[in-house]
Amino acid sequence: MIKHKYTLKCEGKYMELKIGVIKGDGIGPEIVGEAVKVLDKIGKVYHHTYSYCQLLLGGASIDVYGVPLTEDTIEKAKSCDAVLMGSIGGDAKTSPWYKLEPSKRPEAGLLGIRKSLNLFANLRPAVLYEELKDACPLKEEITKDGFDLMIMRELTGGLYFGERKTEEKDGVITAYDSLTYNENEIRRIAKRAFDIARKRGKKVTSVDKANVLDSSRLWRKVVEEVATEYPEVSLEHMLVDNCAMQIVKNPKQFDVILTENMFGDILSDEASMVTGSIGMLASASLNETKFGLYEPSGGSAPDIAGKGIANPIAAILSAAMMLRFSFDLDQEADAIEKAVKQVLKEGYRTKDIISEGKTLVNTAEMGDLICERIE
Ligand code: NAD
Numbered sequence: 079m080i081k082h083k084y085t086l087k088c089e090g091k092y093m094e095l096k097i098g099v100i101k102g103d104g105i106g107p108e109i110v111g112e113a114v115k116v117l118d119k120i121g122k123v124y125h126h127t128y129s130y131c132q133l134l135l136g137g138a139s140i141d142v143y144g145v146p147l148t149e150d151t152i153e154k155a156k157s158c159d160a161v162l163m164g165s166i167g168g169d170a171k172t173s174p175w176y177k178l179e180p181s182k183r184p185e186a187g188l189l190g191i192r193k194s195l196n197l198f199a200n201l202r203p204a205v206l207y208e209e210l211k212d213a214c215p216l217k218e219e220i221t222k223d224g225f226d227l228m229i230m231r232e233l234t235g236g237l238y239f240g241e242r243k244t245e246e247k248d249g250v251i252t253a254y255d256s257l258t259y260n261e262n263e264i265r266r267i268a269k270r271a272f273d274i275a276r277k278r279g280k281k282v283t284s285v286d287k288a289n290v291l292d293s294s295r296l297w298r299k300v301v302e303e304v305a306t307e308y309p310e311v312s313l314e315h316m317l318v319d320n321c322a323m324q325i326v327k328n329p330k331q332f333d334v335i336l337t338e339n340m341f342g343d344i345l346s347d348e349a350s351m352v353t354g355s356i357g358m359l360a361s362a363s364l365n366e367t368k369f370g371l372y373e374p375s376g377g378s379a380p381d382i383a384g385k386g387i388a389n390p391i392a393a394i395l396s397a398a399m400m401l402r403f404s405f406d407l408d409q410e411a412d413a414i415e416k417a418v419k420q421v422l423k424e425g426y427r428t429k430d431i432i433s434e435g436k437t438l439v440n441t442a443e444m445g446d447l448i449c450e451r452i453e
Contacts (some may be wrong), residue, residue: 080239093405094128098154098161103137104378105185105388105441106164112390112445113162113397116417119449120202120401120410131158135191136166136184136378137175146187152194155371160404162397169380192233197363197371198263199270200231200342201399204329204349204359209422212433214353216326227332228278229349230271231342233363235263236293238339259293259338261300266366268304271336275311279333279406282313285321285341297338318345325349350375357389357430360396370404372396386440389428391418394448417451 099114101107114130121128133151146166146402150169155161165406167184170176175184206214206224214221240256275282284301286294298315305313316324316342324331325348337345350359359375374392382388394414402411421444427436428444 079313093407095126095128095160095405096131096158097128097132097400098133098158099407100133100135100161100163100166101138102135102164102166102378103168103384104165104380106166106378106385108383108388108441109374109390109393110164111160112299112441112448113393116394116414116446116448116452117162117397119415119452120427123413124391124407124410126407126410127263133161135163136187137168137173138166139187140175140178140182140184145182146184147190147194149220149225152191155191155195158369160369160400161371162393162400163371164393165374165376165378167378167380173380192371195363195369195371196365198232198233198234198366199267199364200229200233200346201274201362202229202231202346202350202359202375202402203227203361203366203399204229204346204353205394206353206359207419207422209357209419210353210355210431213431214352215354216329216352218326219374219386220326220330223330225329225332226279226422227329227349228273229342229346230267230334230336231346232259232263232267232338233342234339236339237258238343240374257291257293257338257340259296264297264300265304268301268336269307270364271334272304272308272311274403275334276308280311281333282311283321283332283335284313284315285318285337285345286337287318287341288315289317293338301336321345322348326352353388355431356392357428358391358395360392362396362399362400364403368404368406370400372400372404386442387429388441390441391428391431391448394418394445413452414448420451421447 101110136146205226237257240258241253244253286297287296288294356376361375362370362372364370398411398414401407425436426439
């Protein structure tokens with residue numbers, strides 16, 4: 079059971095928050111360091127206090143304990159109000175972590191912690207910033223008004239968790255994977271999507287393959303039932319193949335895209351690519367309470383780790399999502415997002431998003447610039 083330790087004090091919402099911090103591997107410690115810097119600035123300005131609980135996961139945990147996730151990390155994470163994470167993993171060709179059997183590699187730790195914390199809802203925003211339009215691979219006529227969509231992906235069911243087998247019958251090798259959802263799993267993720275749409279553009283696009291799959295037909299039926307509880311939010315259904323096309327044809331039509339595990343895996347990568355910059359994209363994984371694990375969408379970028387050049391904005395925006403979705407601190411989250419936009423508007427860029435005429439800054443400088451613009 080997740081315990082919530084934060085307290086509300088006097089006039090405003092002055093909170094005491096216990097935040098788990100998983101720095102992780104590669105660029106993780108560098109970018110999480112900047113996100114913590116920004117949280118501290120928010121604490122100063124809005125009078126919140128934090129206690130940070132450092133947790134080991136992935137390669138960093140293997141180096142100390144020989145396994146990517148320990149019971150101790152799980153228990154400590156459960157005692158926190160939310161967890162902020164960098165990213166885990168290393169270079170599969172050179173890192174000794176990848177000489178271990180698959181269940182002992184860094185990625186197994188990530189799957190393990192998501193499962194232990196029952197994080198069934200994965201949220202990935204894909205925002206095209208006015209200032210970074212040049213990085214977007216789509217045509218100007220499509221991107222001229224920008225876009226801001228949120229993918230809500232079911233994370234603990236469906237094809238990736240179904241029964242699977244490879245067997246040989248009469249000399250022919252055959253493999254199968256089963257895709258199963260029950261109505262309760264669909265209902266809880268649908269409610270999460272409608273709750274979030276209510277805070278945003280008030281539209282849910284539920285994506286399925288109901289012309290072929292039984293699981294999709296159940297998905298559609300349950301989503302329609304949930305929609306009746308949210309009369310202010312509009313609902314449309316879209317087949318997954320059409321959705322893949324619409325994301326590149328007209329991404330502005332979407333507000334919240336709600337979908338099952340595998341479709342969400344593919345569509346969220348597509349949506350992040352059309353923004354053009356992986357270092358800018360945050361994500362959240364939520365359970366049934368207010369608890370969430372917040373992390374950049376990208377990986378540990380071993381190719382640039384330790385050089386001080388990684389873009390910390392995805393980690394900083396993940397911290398903003400934490401304030402918004404775990405603590406309902408919308409004003410504070412807005413302040414971070416506004417500061418990020420302001421720094422981009424003033425022309426500051428890390429190496430991954432630099433273009434002609436802009437000012438190159440390193441990881442720590444980008445964090446400092448964002449902090450300075452939070453008032
Ligand atoms: P990656 O996202 O780490 O890197 C892909 C490219 O994007 C690289 O060129 C990298 O330098 C760049 N990049 C990523 N984040 C950046 C940032 N913040 N600033 C600037 N550039 C950035 O993907 P990969 O190379 O396929 O994976 C590397 C490792 O990360 C692997 O071990 C993989 O398993 C792991 N991974 C972890 C997570 C996670 O922790 N949730 C997610 C994806 C991949």
